[in-house]
Amino acid sequence: MAKTARAAAVQMLDAVLGEGALLSQVEGMLAHLAPADRARAQRLAMQALRHLEQADRVLKPFIRKAPPLTVLNTLRLAVVELVGGEAAYGVVNEAVSLTRSDRHHGALSGLVNAVLRKVAALEAPFAKLPPQRMPYWLRKPLVDTYGREVVSAIEAVQAQPAPVDLTLRPGRMVEIAGATALPGGSLRLPAGVQVSALPGYDSGDWWVQDAAAAMAAPMLQVEPGERVLDLCAAPGGKTLQLAAAGAQVTALDVNEVRLHRLAENLARTGLEAEVIVADALDWVPDAPFDAILLDAPCSATGTIRRHPDLPFVKDGREVEELVALQAALLDRALDWLRPGGRLVYCTCSLLPEEGEAQIAAALSRHPDLRLDPVLPPGADPAWQTPEGALRLRPDYWAPQGGMDGFFMARLTR
Structure with a gap:
C-alpha cells in the first residue's frame, strides 16, 4: 500500500498504462491517504499523463534499455515534477527510495538516481518539445476534420490542467x-x-x-x-x-x-x-x-x-x-x-x-x-x-x- 502521494501516483500510472484502467476506476487505492495527499496523488498522476511523451523524450538519451513499467513510471513522474519546478533533492531522493523499497526492482535504484540527477541538470527540457499528441486513432480523424493547426491547438490546451x-x-x-x-x-x-x-x-x-x-x-x-x-x-x-x-x-x-x-x-x-x-x-x-x-x-x-x-x-x-x-x-x-x-x-x-x-x-x-x-x-x-x-x-x-x-x-x- 502506497504511503505517500508520489508512491500512490506511481501506482495509478501503473494501473492506467499497464492494466488499461481509468483513473476513476482506481481511486480506491487512495482511500488510506489523508485528503491533501489524495488530491496531490491525483494531481501528480494526471500531470504525468499529460506530459508522458515529453518525459519519455527527455529520458531516452539516459536509458539504454527500457526499465520495468513501475520504474519507468517513477522516472516519468519525477521528470514531470522536476520540470514543474519541484526541488530536485526531494524529487530525486523519494524516487530512489521508492525504487529501493520495491522488492522486485530495488536493484535499479542506482539507475534511477543517476538518470534523474542528469535530468535535474538540464535547463527547461520541455521548452522545445511540442505538446503531447493524441493517439493516432483519434488524431488522424481530427486532423482530417479540423486540420493540423487546430489539432495542435487542441493538444496545447490538453497539456494544461483544466480550470x-x-x-x-x-x-x-x-x-x-x-x-x-x-x-x-x-x-x-x-x-x-x-x-x-x-x-x-x-x-x-x-x-x-x-x-x-x-x-x-x-x-x-x-x-x-x-x-x-x-x-x-x-x-x-x-x-x-x-x-x-x-x-x-x-x-x-x-x-x-x-x-x-x-x-x-x-x-x-x-x-x-x-x-x-x-x-x-x-x-x-x-x-x-x-x-x-x-x-x-x-x-x-x-x-x-x-x-x-x-x-x-x-x-x-x-x-x-x-x-x-x-x-x-x-x-x-x-x-x-x-x-x-x-x-x-x-x-x-x-x-x-x-x-x-x-x-x-x-x-x-x-x-x-x-x-x-x-x-x-x-x-x-x-x-x-x-x-x-x-x-x-x-x-x-x-x-x-x-x-x-x-x-x-x-x-x-
Whole structure:
C-alpha cells in the first residue's frame, strides 16, 4: 500500500498504462491517504499523463534499455515534477527510495538516481518539445476534420490542467476571490481549488459544471412548469440548470452511483427533480414531454484536458457501438416528445460521427424533424455549423484555459 502521494501516483500510472484502467476506476487505492495527499496523488498522476511523451523524450538519451513499467513510471513522474519546478533533492531522493523499497526492482535504484540527477541538470527540457499528441486513432480523424493547426491547438490546451467552472444559480450573487466571469455566465477558477471551501457552496448558490457543458440546457429555452426530461442525466449539472429555470424535471440515468451525486447537489441547492434509475432503452414515461435533453454516452474525446488517462485506455474500437447506442437513444427519446416539443442532443465528443453525422442521419430517418439554429448565451456565432448546430472545441477560450469539446443540436418535431 502506497504511503505517500508520489508512491500512490506511481501506482495509478501503473494501473492506467499497464492494466488499461481509468483513473476513476482506481481511486480506491487512495482511500488510506489523508485528503491533501489524495488530491496531490491525483494531481501528480494526471500531470504525468499529460506530459508522458515529453518525459519519455527527455529520458531516452539516459536509458539504454527500457526499465520495468513501475520504474519507468517513477522516472516519468519525477521528470514531470522536476520540470514543474519541484526541488530536485526531494524529487530525486523519494524516487530512489521508492525504487529501493520495491522488492522486485530495488536493484535499479542506482539507475534511477543517476538518470534523474542528469535530468535535474538540464535547463527547461520541455521548452522545445511540442505538446503531447493524441493517439493516432483519434488524431488522424481530427486532423482530417479540423486540420493540423487546430489539432495542435487542441493538444496545447490538453497539456494544461483544466480550470474549475461554476454555474451560478439564477438570481444568486456570489463573490469568489480569483474567479473570472466567462461570456456564458460561468465563473472560472484555477485548477486545484478546494470547491467545498468556496463561498456559496453550503447555500447552493452554484455547482461545478464545465462552461461548455453549461451551454446545452439553455438551448432548450424551457419555460416554468414545462415537463422536461434530462436523459442520461448523471452527474446532473444540466438537471440543476433545468430545475433552476422552473421546469418540472425528470432526471433519468442507468448509473445509480453517479445519480447519488445528483441527489446530493439537489439537496445542497434546494432544487427539485424526480430522479429515476433506469435504462432508457427499457423505461417508458407516463406522458409526453415538452422538452428533452439527451447528453448521450460517447467517446468523451472532448474531455481529455480533464481526463488525460482516456487516450491511454481507449483505442477507438468502442466508437461504432456508441454511435449505434446514440441513434437508438435519440429515436426513443423523440417518441416521448409531444408535437412541437424540443430535443437537444449533445455529446462531449470531437468525432463527427457522434455529432454532425448522427444528427444528419436522424433527420433522414425522421422527416418530421427540423434542426433549429439556436445560439446559447456566450457562444460565438462562428461556433455554429452551417446546418445550425453548435460545435465546441477545447481550443476555444484557450487563453482562459479552454473548454470541453462538445457537439450540440436542437431538434423540433
